[in-house]
Amino acid sequence: MTSVKKKYDASDFEMFFGPAHPGSGNFSVKVEMRGERVLKATADPGYLHRGFEKLMEYREPMQNSVLSDRVCVLEPLQWNLVHAEAVDDLMDYDVPERAKYIRVILAELSRIQSHFIWYAVLSLGTGFMTGFNVAMGYRDYILDVFNLITGGRVYPAGYICPGGVRKDLPENAEKKILAVLDKIEYMRKFASTENLAWLSRFKEVGILTKEEAIKYGATGPILRGSGFVTDVRREDPYEIYDLLEFDIPVHDEGDAYSRFRVGMEEIEESMKIITQALDRLPEGEVRTPTLKPIVQFRKANGETYIRNELSRGEGAFYMVATGEKTPYRVKIRGPSFSHMIPILERLLTGVNYADVPAIYWSLYQCPADVDR
Amino acid sequence: MKIGPVKEVFKNLFKKPMTVMFPEEVVEIPERNRGRHHLDIDNCISCGSCAKICPNRAIRMIEAPPDFKEKYPKTYPQVDLGKCCFCALCEDVCPKDALTLTTNVFLATFEKEDTYVNPIEV
Ligand code: SF4
Numbered sequence: 001m002t003s004v005k006k007k008y009d010a011s012d013f014e015m016f017f018g019p020a021h022p023g024s025g026n027f028s029v030k031v032e033m034r035g036e037r038v039l040k041a042t043a044d045p046g047y048l049h050r051g052f053e054k055l056m057e058y059r060e061p062m063q064n065s066v067l068s069d070r071v072c073v074l075e076p077l078q079w080n081l082v083h084a085e086a087v088d089d090l091m092d093y094d095v096p097e098r099a100k101y102i103r104v105i106l107a108e109l110s111r112i113q114s115h116f117i118w119y120a121v122l123s124l125g126t127g128f129m130t131g132f133n134v135a136m137g138y139r140d141y142i143l144d145v146f147n148l149i150t151g152g153r154v155y156p157a158g159y160i161c162p163g164g165v166r167k168d169l170p171e172n173a174e175k176k177i178l179a180v181l182d183k184i185e186y187m188r189k190f191a192s193t194e195n196l197a198w199l200s201r202f203k204e205v206g207i208l209t210k211e212e213a214i215k216y217g218a219t220g221p222i223l224r225g226s227g228f229v230t231d232v233r234r235e236d237p238y239e240i241y242d243l244l245e246f247d248i249p250v251h252d253e254g255d256a257y258s259r260f261r262v263g264m265e266e267i268e269e270s271m272k273i274i275t276q277a278l279d280r281l282p283e284g285e286v287r288t289p290t291l292k293p294i295v296q297f298r299k300a301n302g303e304t305y306i307r308n309e310l311s312r313g314e315g316a317f318y319m320v321a322t323g324e325k326t327p328y329r330v331k332i333r334g335p336s337f338s339h340m341i342p343i344l345e346r347l348l349t350g351v352n353y354a355d356v357p358a359i360y361w362s363l364y365q366c367p368a369d370v371d372r
Numbered sequence: 373m374k375i376g377p378v379k380e381v382f383k384n385l386f387k388k389p390m391t392v393m394f395p396e397e398v399v400e401i402p403e404r405n406r407g408r409h410h411l412d413i414d415n416c417i418s419c420g421s422c423a424k425i426c427p428n429r430a431i432r433m434i435e436a437p438p439d440f441k442e443k444y445p446k447t448y449p450q451v452d453l454g455k456c457c458f459c460a461l462c463e464d465v466c467p468k469d470a471l472t473l474t475t476n477v478f479l480a481t482f483e484k485e486d487t488y489v490n491p492i493e494v
């Protein structure tokens with residue numbers, strides 16, 4: 001009797017943070033608490049599992065391109081790009097120069113809107129509603145550009161497809177993108193202000209040391225927020241990133257605030273990239289096998305692993321082709337998987353419950369790409 | 373007290389809001405927007421490519437209604453918008469540009485039958 005009583009003290013709780021919590025996304029963490037202190041956190045993924053890896057074995061590459069949007073709702077164009085590159089590699093497609101530029105411009109716009117969402121959810125998680133509304137409002141301007149170019153606000157439906165892009169930029173697109181960059185600049189200034197709410201909620205909260213970050217497999221802004229200089233766009237350049245000039249923002253503190261600052265500074269770098277790419281945008285074709293959206297995947301044989309720098313970290317596609325119409329095996333590496341399971345569990349241990357949303361969102365998770 | 377936020381408040385008081393008052397005012401929908409399908413049945417050659425490429429199997433090749441059977445003897449695509457993900461692959465693959473996606477985005481309905489785009493609307 002005594003042992004049970006000891007185990008379940010009146011001040012001990014077990015709570016679920018998510019998966020239907022307004023501040024959690026479709027992901028849940030079971031937190032065991034004593035009073036206000038978290039004793040142990042256990043991540044519980046799987047709520048959003050849609051079985052994309054298996055589905056892709058039954059669909060042709062062009063259909064998979066449409067499916068690849070859905071891997072992460074918040075950055076569909078970037079997932080389009082990784083998938084397209086994997087098929088390009090297997091098919092030995094020579095992607096036209098103009099298509100490469102368009103791909104990069106759209107991927108970077110997608111990164112910016114994704115970082116706006118980060119700002120918005122961080123605000124939401126800490127009760128700063130103005131930040132949420134402003135960020136989501138400004139993100140809408142970017143979505144309007146996506147609608148103009150790809151035909152869909154959130155889902156481009158495989159706009160970046162194997163062999164290039166599905167359609168050329170419409171006439172007024174360049175002007176529209178430049179106009180939107182001005183709006184982004186305003187939002188960037190708004191976000192970079194030293195807001196008291198940020199400082200008091202994020203400083204020295206959820207510190208991830210450099211050693212731990214590497215041990216647990218952090219990538220992208222999370223790793224850069226712990227002081228490690230790394231970026232796939234620089235180390236393993238794809239598309240035209242080796243021709244562009246941009247910096248890699250890094251902060252050493254490893255706390256939630258430094259991760260957040262890395263993200264906000266990346267917006268500026270992405271804007272630089274877009275301006276350079278628009279300046280040099282060449283004329284010409286935008287798709288290798290022109291005309292109809294069919295990829296002769298039977299010609300492909302072998303395997304490939306393609307990695308890209310997404311806004312959340314390193315995302316990758318492993319694809320095997322055996323001369324069938326469909327891929328033999330597809331494996332998707334989502335960046336949030338290692339951020340949300342080992343790292344989140346480690347960072348939540350021992351913190352105050354009020355800090356849970358701040359740490360949770362500072363890891364910039366996307367439940368969709370954890371579960372796939 | 374800092375003056376910054378106060379300035380911002382006054383600036384925003386006189387700015388146009390980001391949202392529009394919907395039925396009276398609408399946002400402009402770009403030409404490429406992927407909305408409800410439209411079939412130009414006279415151009416369709418019944419090749420079935422659209423049904424084959426559709427990732428969601430939302431297209432079924434059906435016969436024309438009895439009254440029109442004489443004029444249109446073959447089978448034509450019927451799109452189930454309830455299954456469709458609006459990817460426009462069917463539009464891209466069509467050799468005769470018979471099937472297109474329009475900018476019509478007003479798809480909400482109470483009737484299940486309204487979610488079908490039939491080759492001939494009777
Ligand atoms: S838009 Fe895509 S999902 Fe819809 S009917 Fe056409 S091919 Fe199928």
Ligand code: SF4
Pocket residue numbers: 415416417418419420421422423448449465466467468469470471
């Ligand atoms: S709509 Fe186009 S693709 Fe579909 S059956 Fe007719 S001609 Fe063929």
